[in-house]
Amino acid sequence: MTRALLIVDVQNDFTEGGALGVTGGDATAAGITRLLEEHAGDYDAIIASRDWHDPDSDNGGHISDAPDFVDSWPAHCIAGTDGAEYDTNLDTSAITHHVKKGQGKPAYSMFEGVTDDGSTVAAVLIERGIETVDVVGIATDHCVRATALDALEHGQHVRILTALVAGVAPEPSEAALAELAHAGAELA
Structure with a gap:
């Protein structure tokens, strides 16, 4: 059985001190780094996503000056800013595919994004014959879900x-x- 690790949105804007920081974000990033140090070789692909919103757009109503925190949010993960970068506690050296999502539109799932070469997550999984994925990251109640x-x-x-x-x-x-x-x- 082939396996991939999906690392969802472990970015500065979603960890403590970020525009939409969640409690435990930095610890999650550090924990994922420990997992990679010990088990990166167990995965046939390690795919990490980032929200990557266009700077001169409301991104399909996703970013708002008066957010409702359901369908619209304050500015976050704007392309080219520190907030859009991976959290500094996450070692990205083992990541095989980087996915950007939310360019010009709302996007919660990494399956809505594309890799730097234009591939989708689904295509990467199919191409490598992957049947099992482990999912980690931020935020459990939004993009991880x-x-x-x-x-x-x-x-x-x-x-x-x-x-x-x-x-x-x-x-x-x-x-x-x-x-x-x-x-x-499966919850593991």
Whole structure:
């Protein structure tokens, strides 16, 4: 069985001190780095996504000066800014594919983005014959949830490494994990 690691949006704007920082974001980044140090060789692909919003656009209404925190958000992960970069606690040297999503439009799942060479996550998984994905990253109740649901929809066996995710708030994060388990994901 082939396996990939999907690292979702471990960026400065989503970790402590960022525009939409979540508690535990830095620790999640450091934990993912430890996982990579010990187990990078266990994966046939290591794919990391980043929100990468256009600087001169509302990105399809996703970015707003008066956000509702459901469909619209304050400015975050603007292409070319420090907030869009990977968190400094995340060692990116083992990552095989970098995905940018949300360019000019809202995007929560890494399956909505493309790699630097224009490939989709689904294409990378198919090309490498990957059948199982481990999902880690930020935020459990938004982009981790959307990515895991899309991975299930693409026929992957999905494991959420629950010690390596951080969410916006406890209740919606717990609800997201329950939804994912109900949809067929394994919580590990």
